Amino acid sequence: MNAHRKKLAILLWSATPERPQLCATPFVHAAAAAAFDCEVEIHFAGPAVRLLVPGVADALRPWPDVDTSIYQMMRQAANLDVSFRACAMAMSALVGKDEALIPEYTGTVAASAFVARTLDPEWATLVF
Secondary structure (H helix, E strand, O other): OOOOEEEEEEEEOOOOOHHHHHHHHHHHHHHHHHHHOOEEEEEEEEEHHHHHOOOHHOOOOOOOOOOOHHHHHHHHHHHHHOEEEEEHHHHHHHOOOOOOOOOOEEEEEOOHHHHHHHHHOOOEEEOO
């Protein structure tokens, strides 16, 4: 990996299935950063972890009369190598053990993983 490559960590916590109008922007920004050859991680926290359950994000549109689903926006970011990480505590509380996860999901991390990114001068962070 190029040591000079820019790095961006995005935290999703208010962009939840109950608020689809807030869900488009983080994935558009993640895809834009990745298109600029930036290493990008999206950290899903709280109810945002529900977006990782198949069918949830696919059923959401950011605005009325928009054909593109939130899941399609997520896939666009993932296709640009954006990684999707989820808070272990939120996953345990809000995703059933019998529920599958979307193929773009890349792993569970502790909440401290995002905090570590905010403290690392090599990483920029955004919160949605």
